[in-house]
Amino acid sequence: MKSKRILVWFRNDLRLHDNEMLVEALAKSESILPVYFFDPQYFHKTRFETLKTGIHRAKFLLESVAALRLSFQKLGGDILLVNGSPEEFMTKLVSDFEISEVYHHREVAPEETLVSTRMEDLLWKQKINLKHFIGHTLYNKEDLPFPIKDIPDVFAQFKKKTERDAMVKSCFPSPEEITFVENEDWGALPTLEDLGFEVNTEDFPPFAFTGGEDAGLLHLKELLLEGAEIHQKPVKNTGGQQGFSSRLSGWLSLGCLSPRKVYWKLKAAEAEFGGNANFNQILLGLLWRDYFRFMFKKHGISFFQEPEEFEKEFFSPTENEHPDLIKWKSGHTGNPIVDRYMHDLNVHGFISHTGRLLVATFLIHILKVHWTNGAVYFEEKLIDYAPASNWGNWANVAAAGKDSKTKNTFDLEKQIKLLETIVPDPSLMA
CATH class of the missing domain: 1.10.579.10 (DNA Cyclobutane Dipyrimidine Photolyase, subunit A, domain 3)
Known part of the structure; x- marks a missing residue:
């Protein structure tokens, strides 16, 4: 039986492709309300006198959220942008829009996990379920050859056993149709100034990264074509040279790219053009990402x-x-x-x-x-x-x-x- 309305709480999962949370919400609801919170706690100073989020990542984030908004608009809807914390606004949204259930991706680090725990408690008081999804890793935890508590602490062992005994699942398709909850005011995308930054034109070089799902997919396509054409070993890092770097990590960290999308696109490139050292480095990087996430989960x-x-x-x-x-x-x-x-x-x-x-x-x-x-x-x-x-x-x-x-x-x-x-x-x- 379908829930009437599901609120889809986007965090570090700013994409349509390979998004199980979104796919399941569409399957089990009559309409969805996508929401993104610009939580002030991520734009304040830390006790180390550093910023929680610097200007480069803030710009990349704004571009990524804007790109997701455009994707929803092309499907006849939008994403509600809230300038505030989920703890402050979620319960009101649930009440105002008569939400039956809330879906979100759970994080693994302590601060991010605490946000989920607090929201779960607040929603429970309204008799609303907060459903958790894990969509940030190459391997699903249930597909690993060991339970979380038995994951090897040594990366080499984790890599060997996982590559030998686990499978990478295929990607969920991007939705072609979405029914959105009716809403008159979807909120404005904040500016960097709104988030507390003083912006100068020299803050960003002309070849700066651009956030968003389409930008990430384009970079991945060009990266694999370049790797297929060059077939050379990575450049040795000396004297400040960057050497080979896929530079996929920005899109992966905000979920504009799915690790499984990267994996299967890379495997298709290997099948067509053959493997090389740079492709191997990309795969190794995906495994390291999984390892650290599972270590914090454990x-x-x-x-x-x-x-x-x-x-x-x-x-x-x-x-x-x-x-x-x-x-x-x-x-x-x-x-x-x-x-x-x-x-x-x-x-x-x-x-x-x-x-x-x-x-x-x-x-x-x-x-x-x-x-x-x-x-x-x-x-x-x-x-x-x-x-x-x-x-x-x-x-x-x-x-x-x-x-x-x-x-x-x-x-x-x-x-x-x-x-x-x-x-x-x-x-x-x-």
Whole structure:
């Protein structure tokens, strides 16, 4: 029996393709009300004096939401944009629109999980069910060859067993027809200024990333065609060169691209053109994303080997004004490769995975600054920030994660040796 109306709460799932939540809502309702909340808590300052969301990711987010809105408008409807938190407005929406059920994608990191828990409690008081979907991973948890509690903590073991014994499901199709709840005012898309940013024309380079499902699919198509034509090994990362990077992560982090869509498009390209090292790197990146999400699902904050120290540093940071931290953030450490990467991060909101490992190594093991300071700075600056991947990678570099001693995870000696081969530039030390 169909529910009359279902509210579809979009979070980091800003797409029509391969969206099980949307497909099921359409199958079980007479009409749907898509909603996106611009939650103020994601645009405030942290206790580290960094922004929860920096200007590059905010711009990418606005573009992605605008693109989803356009997709719904082409189908004769829209998405309700709310300037406020779900805790503040959801119960009123449910009442005003006579909603029978709310669908959403559940996250795995502590802060995002807490939002779901609070909303579940609030809706339950209205006798409304909040249904959870997990649509951010390549593998569904029920398709893994082990229950969540038994997932290997060592990435190499997770990779081996998953690739051998699990299957990647096919993608859900994009809906061709949608019946929307009737609504007169769908809300305005906020500007960067509305979200609290002071915008200058030089804030964004002319070749900045563009958010949205169509932009992500186009980038994926061009990436696979380029890989098919070149058939060359990735460029070696030296002297600040970015080397090969798929640059898919921004669209993946906001759910403009489904990991399964990337996987099956890549497999089709391999079948037509043959495999290559760059394609393998994309697949490896998808597996790392899954690993970190499942680690946080399994362990929560206990993913960190010293959770008490983590909580102490996270809730009472002591190094905000550390001079070496300030130089690292601004790209004035005197190490050319580190400074080049930090400049790129600040200007573009993106650096390659190799670059992230190098600058993290330098901050933690050379400058001796606690790793949480770097993690929150990346949280502000990265377009592709995803809590599990960001905090998981930083913890591994700091030897504070569950897989800190695995060679496949992070080769500290190799990273330090590369850093030490770079001759410092005295002019950058000021």
